[in-house]
Amino acid sequence: MTSVVSAKNLSLTFETNDGPVEALKDVNLEIGKGEFVSFIGPSGCGKTTFLRVMADLESPTAGDISINGMTPDEARTNRAYGYVFQAAALFPWRTVAANVALPLEIMGFSKSEQQQRIARTLELVNLAGFEKKYPWQLSGGMQQRASIARALAFDADLLLMDEPFGALDEIVRDHLNEQLLKLWAETNKTICFVTHSIPEAVYLSTKIVVMSPRPGRVTDVIDSPLPKDRPLDIRETPEFLEVAHRVREGLRAGHSYEEEG
């Protein structure tokens, strides 16, 4: 298995008015091709920061990180990843189709190629038929699916998702989790997924990275024994509960509960 993401002793310290904050400290991590990796931990543990470092939205202050063998900056300019934010961040003046076309226009795809990709990715996220709708005409879950389609449109091998379903209710979230797994199986992408939900992390991932705050660090990396094919009711099996238990233990070891009170 080739390594898609490789971090060595990665640290990032923010200088704030209250003094330096160690958002990441000595993070070591290898992510293989085709893996679904979840980052879990309480707020302030650096999981989003780590994702942003991968995306070259933040610069590490120490250590090394490579994406597909490139620096984050090279990976970004080579459009090696798609990024899904916490909010859908659709442009309200563009239709769903035009929003999905945004990265394609920027990257200079031909008109016909754009049409094909819009149709294919909207199909993937079950939004076929909504091309001409504007974002305000969609529900929150549909908006977030449109933003996933936008991240998939230019076919980067790596998908970075920062709590994409955090603002959605649990019923919609279950449904989208199921769809995301299906999409992952169909596209064979590497997915890095930030969440603060233990069931979500265990249900989705082949690898779970447990993090703890102050300083942000990795306390445990769990390779999930669950099969790749996962119906929703796998969440009631003993294997699932065992993994969930280990995640909880990892969070406790990082004093996450005490500090978060």
Add this chain to the structure above:
Amino acid sequence: MTSAVAATAGIGRRENLLTRLWQGNTGPVLIVVAAILIFWYAMAVHMNAPWQQRLNDRAGEEVSFTQFVDQTWSQKKPLLPAPHQIVGEIWNATVLTDINSRRSLAYHSWITLSATLLGFAFGTALGVGLAVIIIHNRASDQSLMPWIIASQTVPILAIAPMVVVGLGAVGITGLFPKALISMYLSFFPVVVGMVKGLRSPEAIQIDLMRTYSASPWQVFKMLRWPASLPFLFASMRVGVAISLIGAVVGELSNAAGGGLGVRLLTGSYNGQTIQIWAALLLAAALAAILVSLVGVAERFVTRRMGGAA
């Protein structure tokens, strides 16, 4: 049977129209206009009465109250002209006067309007241009903004003659100097509004463009510009109204050039209050029309951008 139904339906519709007018803006607006007119006529009597009294005393005339009121509403140079006198003057000086005559208010309105529109176009372009420079360059934000604000603290009445006379001395006369003064006033709301508008995209939208490694031009064209349009239209509403003020003030410095400002000026030299008020009212109407035209353009653009409004 059918016709009876149709008749009732017709009545129903008429009632609907009336209720709609009443519940919409029309009713309240009409009430306010009526109140203003009543107050105006009353004030006309009050303000013109002393002079009329003196005239009548001198002539030894005894007039009834209604005659007296009528006299105060029909003086040639009243302190406060009655609304119908102003409307009559506007009618005479536009519809009943040859449009190419210097006595035509339509002619003067056109002069003011063209200076306003040219100045407004310059001002909007300058405002947008400055805003683009300011948001892309930190140093220019800090160095330009104080000057832009300072420019508006200088009384325009002091600057206008210098601009008009100065440009006249180098042979630039007519429309351009007046448009320049309009621009001087109207670029300000545009630059302030557009700096805010071009900075209005959320952080994650900017981050998103960065993940695509979009060029600054693409970020501007696809994100900042469309996001700023609501701010642009709000600024343009203010800008177009003060453009008109700029044009009128510019005209005051060059009586030969014509325009509503010149009508105000000559009116006040000759005590022609009706002429002053007619020019004033036309200027106000012109401003109202221009502001609502910007509103129409805004609604058109909003709809094209798929707005919910």
